[in-house]
Amino acid sequence: xxxVEGIWRTYRMGLHDVNALAGVTFQIAAGDFVAVCGPSGSGxxxxxxxxxxxxxxxxGRYTLEGVEVQSLDEDALAGLRNHRIGFVxxxxxxxxxxxxxxxxELPMIYSGLPRQERxxxxxxxxxxxxxxxxxxxxxxxxxxxxxxxxxxxxxLVNQPAIILADEPTGNLDSQAGKEVLEVFTRLADGGATIVxxxxxxxxxxxxxxxIQLADGRIVSDTPTVGSRDSGLPRDRESASSPSGP
Amino acid sequence: MDVxxxxxxxxxxxxxxxxRTALTMLGVxxxxxxxxxxxxxxxxxxxxxxxxxTGLGTNLLIITPGKTQTSGSFHPPTASTVRKLTYEDSVAxxxxxTLLTDAVPVVLGTGKIRYQGVSRDVSVIxxxxxxQRVRHLxxxxxxxxxxxxxxxxxxxxxxxxxVKRELFGEENPLGxxxxxxxxxxxxxxIMERKGVSLGFDIDDLVFIPVKxxxxxxDTDRLFEILASVRSPDEIDRASQQVxxxxxxxxxxxxxxxxxxxxxxxxxxxxxxxxxxxxLGGIAGIxxxxxxxxxxxxMLVSVRERTREIGIRKAVGARRRDILGQFLLxxxxxxxxxxxxxxxxxxxxxxxxSLFFAYLPTxxxxxxxxxxxxxxxxxxxxxxxxxxxxxxxxxxxQALRYE
Numbered sequence: 044x045x046x047v048e049g050i051w052r053t054y055r056m057g058l059h060d061v062n063a064l065a066g067v068t069f070q071i072a073a074g075d076f077v078a079v080c081g082p083s084g085s086g087x088x089x090x091x092x093x094x095x096x097x098x099x100x101x102x103g104r105y106t107l108e109g110v111e112v113q114s115l116d117e118d119a120l121a122g123l124r125n126h127r128i129g130f131v132x133x134x135x136x137x138x139x140x141x142x143x144x145x146x147x148e149l150p151m152i153y154s155g156l157p158r159q160e161r162x163x164x165x166x167x168x169x170x171x172x173x174x175x176x177x178x179x180x181x182x183x184x185x186x187x188x189x190x191x192x193x194x195x196x197x198x199l200v201n202q203p204a205i206i207l208a209d210e211p212t213g214n215l216d217s218q219a220g221k222e223v224l225e226v227f228t229r230l231a232d233g234g235a236t237i238v239x240x241x242x243x244x245x246x247x248x249x250x251x252x253x254i255q256l257a258d259g260r261i262v263s264d265t266p267t268v269g270s271r272d273s274g275l276p277r278d279r280e281s282a283s284s285p286s287g288p
Numbered sequence: 289m290d291v292x293x294x295x296x297x298x299x300x301x302x303x304x305x306x307x308r309t310a311l312t313m314l315g316v317x318x319x320x321x322x323x324x325x326x327x328x329x330x331x332x333x334x335x336x337x338x339x340x341x342t343g344l345g346t347n348l349l350i351i352t353p354g355k356t357q358t359s360g361s362f363h364p365p366t367a368s369t370v371r372k373l374t375y376e377d378s379v380a381x382x383x384x385x386t387l388l389t390d391a392v393p394v395v396l397g398t399g400k401i402r403y404q405g406v407s408r409d410v411s412v413i414x415x416x417x418x419x420q421r422v423r424h425l426x427x428x429x430x431x432x433x434x435x436x437x438x439x440x441x442x443x444x445x446x447x448x449x450x451v452k453r454e455l456f457g458e459e460n461p462l463g464x465x466x467x468x469x470x471x472x473x474x475x476x477x478i479m480e481r482k483g484v485s486l487g488f489d490i491d492d493l494v495f496i497p498v499k500x501x502x503x504x505x506d507t508d509r510l511f512e513i514l515a516s517v518r519s520p521d522e523i524d525r526a527s528q529q530v531x532x533x534x535x536x537x538x539x540x541x542x543x544x545x546x547x548x549x550x551x552x553x554x555x556x557x558x559x560x561x562x563x564x565x566x567l568g569g570i571a572g573i574x575x576x577x578x579x580x581x582x583x584x585x586m587l588v589s590v591r592e593r594t595r596e597i598g599i600r601k602a603v604g605a606r607r608r609d610i611l612g613q614f615l616l617x618x619x620x621x622x623x624x625x626x627x628x629x630x631x632x633x634x635x636x637x638x639x640x641s642l643f644f645a646y647l648p649t650x651x652x653x654x655x656x657x658x659x660x661x662x663x664x665x666x667x668x669x670x671x672x673x674x675x676x677x678x679x680x681x682x683x684x685q686a687l688r689y690e
Contacts, residue, residue, distance in 0.1 A: 097602060097683045118606045125604020136599045136687060140304060150603040158293070197603065 044204060044236060045071040045094070050103035052089050052259075063089040064100070065259035071238065073204075076231040078247040078267075079240045081256035087240045090256070091209045094238060095130045096120040108204055125153050129198030133210035135190045137182045137197075143169060144178040147197045154201055168196035172226055188219025195226055206230065208239040212246065224249060298616045312585045313625035315578025316666065320629025320659045321636060322571035327655045328637040330564025332648035334557055340485060341553040343424065347517040348549040349388070351381075351530060353509070355545055371543040372509040375498065377534060381515065384533050387526035389516045390418040395501035396511035401445075401494060402467040403455040410451055411493050412468065414501020422516045425490060430462045430477030437476075438497040443468075446477040450491035468494070469504060523548050568655075572662070578625070579666035586618050586674035597678050598686025611679040618671025619664055626663025630656055 052064040064086045071077055081087050092098035093105060096112060105112045107127065112120070124130070137146045147165040156164075169178050172192040182190050191211060198206055208227065212220035228249055231237050239250065247253050248267055255262040302309045353373045378393035385391065395414035400407050416438055420426050427446055437444050445468060452461055461475040473496065482490035502508055517526040527546050535542055590597070597610055634656070637649040 092684055095602075118608075121601065121604050121606040124602060130602055132602075132687070136595075136602065138596055138599060149600065152293075153600075153604040153606070153609055201604075 044073045044108055046104070046106040047094075048104040048106075050090075050093060050100045050105060052086070052093065052098070053101040062259050064093070066103075067256075067259070067261055069254060069261065069264055071205075071236065073236050074234050075252060076228075076235075076237045076250045077239070077252045077254060078250035079238060079254045079256060080242070080244070080247050081262075084258075085256040086259040087256055088209055089259075091207055091238070091240055094205075095128055095207045096123045097130075121153075125150055126201055127204045129201070129203035129206045131191070131194050131198050131206065131208040131211045133213040135182070135187075135194045135214070137190055137193060139182050142179050142181055143174060143185065143193045143196075146182070146193055147200055149197060150201045164200055165196070168200045169193070171199070172196045186219065187215045188222050191215060191219070191223050192226060195223070199230075205236045205238065208237065210240055210242065212241070212243065220246075294612070294616055295620065297613070298620045301617055302621055308585060309621060312581050313621055313628065315581040316575065316622050316625030316663050317578075317629040317632060319571065319575025319578040319666075320626045320663050321633035322574050323568055323659045323662070324630060324633025324651065324655060325636050325640070325649075326567035326571045327564055327659075328633070328649040328651045329640075329647065330560060330567050331652055331655065332641070332650040334560040334564065335650045336648045337556045337560060338553060341549055341556065343485070346520040346549060347523065348422065349515040349517055349523065349526065349530065350547040350549075351513040351515060351534070352545045352547065353512075353543065355543060371538060371541065373513055373544060374508055374510060375502070377537060378510065378513045380533055380537060381513065381530060385515070385526065385529050387518050387522050387529050389518050390422050390514075391516075392416050392419045392422050392514040393498050393510045394419070394512045394514055395498055395505065395507070395509075397501065397505045399469045399504070401451065401455065403461075403464070406455050408451060408454050410448075411488070412501060412504065413493055413495050414498040414504075415495055416498055418516075419495070419514065422514050425482060425485070426480055427477040428480040430475075432477055433495055433497045438499050440497075441499045441503055442497060443471055443473045443500055444476045444497065445473040446479060446495040447475060448479050448489075448491040448493045449481045450489070451494055452478050468496070471504070520550075523550065575662060575666060579622070579670035582618050582622055582667060583670040583674060586614060586671055587677070589617075590614060590674050590678040593678075594681060594686045594689040597681050598683050598689065601681070601683040602687060607679040610681075611675045614675035614678045615668065615671045618675070619667035622667025622671075623660070623664045626660045629663065630660060633659070 047070070048068050050064050050067040051062060054061045054063060067086075067090060079087050079090065089098070093100050096107075096115075100113050103113065107123065112123065115123070137143075138149065141149075144162070144165050147168055148161045151161040151164060166175070166178065169175055172195055174189060174192055174196070177185060177189060180189075182193070185193065191214075195211075206227075211227070212223055215223060224246060227237060227239065231250075237250075239246070241247055250267060252264070252266050254264045351373065353371060373393075375393050378391045381388060381391035392415055397412050397414075398409060399412045401410050402408075415433060417432060417434055420432055426432075430446070432446055433444065436442070445466065447455070447461060455461070455466065456464070461478065464475050465472045466475060467473070479490065479493075479495070484490070496504070515526075515530065517523050527548065530546060531542065534544055538544070600610060634651050637651050640647055641649045
């Protein structure tokens with residue numbers, strides 16, 4: 044579903060070029076649950092931005108569901124961000140003056156769905172993350188964990204092919220973080236394709252594959268040894284195929 | 289999102305900061321109100337002049353002594369080197385100008401009229417009976433100057449309303465004798481109330497037979513000859529006819545001026561139309577300034593909402609979605625301001641004409657529509673730049689903005 048080949052992302056800082064990513068290659072199949080780890084400055088967020096079609100690689104190929112993304116124009120990228128990708132940010136990024144319901148409806152406004160359908164799907168998504176009773180609250184009336192769950196509902200509402208999460212629990216306390224993580228694992232169990240950036244090795248263990256980044260390169264790409272990969276029976280459509288380092 | 293929702297969203301965003309929106313709109317309100325007010329003043333003046341001049345009849349031809357370049361200039365009955373128009377000229381026209389229905393000789397002067405100790409300075413006009421139908425000014429009580437009065441050089445007078453009131457009060461003046469420049473004149477009629485027409489206060493005039501006026505002022509010069517053309521579309525041919533007849537009588541010199549009501553009217557209306565346009569243009573400048581105010585506030589708004597723009601882009605808003613959103617906000621703001629400005633402008637025009645009767649106003653629907661159109665256009669024109677800046681924001685940078 045995702046093929047990343049020789050991705051470079053270079054920034055010009057004054058007289059020097061800085062390589063945030065220096066030749067990254069991997070594949071992700073449908074249904075994978077992948078964690079991306081690495082120290083600060085390793086290029087994790089840059090990689091997520093590129094995967095999320097918010098940024099273009101300077102060099103290399105990014106293929107999403109068979110479509111080469113790096114050469115698409117801005118409008119096409121926006122379309123992908125709307126339909127095929129659901130992004131969850133560390134800082135939630137909800138619209139502060141709108142209710143939870145309207146926040147979740149936002150992507151559907153740009154995909155042109157009629158009002159009734161929008162509402163219906165938004166309600167469903169919010170109930171799915173356990174916030175059916177808070178749909179009229181504004182972000183400043185919600186806890187951190189609740190805000191992030193709203194953000195997850197928003198990410199899901201257009202039925203994306205892939206969910207990208209950049210440090211989703213980074214701004215949450217451990218309890219809220221656990222709740223949010225539960226949502227992700229539930230989604231993964233349901234067959235969703237998830238790529239999650241995280242510092243936290245504990246969280247990384249919940250995923251079934253960890254890609255380690257350092258200095259813009261992949262250092263390792265291995266399946267995790269943990270409960271998810273312990274051979275217990277699961278409802279999975281396709282088996283994950285971890286690529287080698 | 290359909291159009292209704294887009295509007296609702298724009299209104300919501302504008303309402304989020306009511307004071308700021310209101311102050312920004314104020315510029316447009318003032319600009320549009322000023323345009324409407326000034327244009328309606330100009331149009332009112334134009335309509336007034338048109339009405340006055342049209343009331344004279346579209347087939348009026350004014351023949352004045354001397355050649356003037358501009359039409360409608362006023363010749364005081366003072367001694368001058370200009371060749372005179374005579375009573376005989378008017379008779380010649382009356383007989384020989386077939387395209388004219390009437391040719392009325394007019395003598396104009398001033399004098400003191402007195403009755404039982406009360407005196408008044410009035411303008412005295414010497415005319416023939418046809419004057420009434422040529423100028424559409426009619427006697428209301430009694431009778432006007434008659435044919436025999438002219439031939440007999442009789443000392444009879446028709447009073448204007450104001451003169452009658454000042455001299456006689458409620459008393460019936462018919463048959464009474466007044467003194468006009470040391471001669472006794474018998475009052476035979478009272479004019480209808482008219483007010484000001486073509487610069488003259490008709491109510492403050494007195495009418496006497498033209499030959500009596502020539503005796504009174506000891507002159508055979510005419511102030512003017514008022515001619516009535518048979519049909520308005522024959523004005524040009526009639527003018528030519530008049531010219532031919534008079535030139536032959538004046539030694540082949542064109543030492544007189546023909547002015548048609550149409551020419552006066554178009555001269556005046558041209559001036560007034562230019563004036564109106566200039567006034568409107570000046571008011572339009574203030575609308576422009578209002579537009580700059582909109583652009584300024586929209587730039588601030590875009591900056592403040594950088595993060596919001598980043599979020600919208602991240603969930604799939606295209607550039608044109610963002611552009612449209614912000615452009616709509618500025619258009620809604622300016623159009624609302626325009627609508628309000630129309631209300632203020634129209635109201636102001638009405639109030640003005642109520643308090644100041646000599647300031648006629650006319651609110652035309654085309655001016656209103658144009659002003660509203662301008663206000664919307666201002667919103668588009670001055671909103672494009674901020675909206676483009678919003679649309680071209682880089683989503684990642686925008687999301688990082690604090």
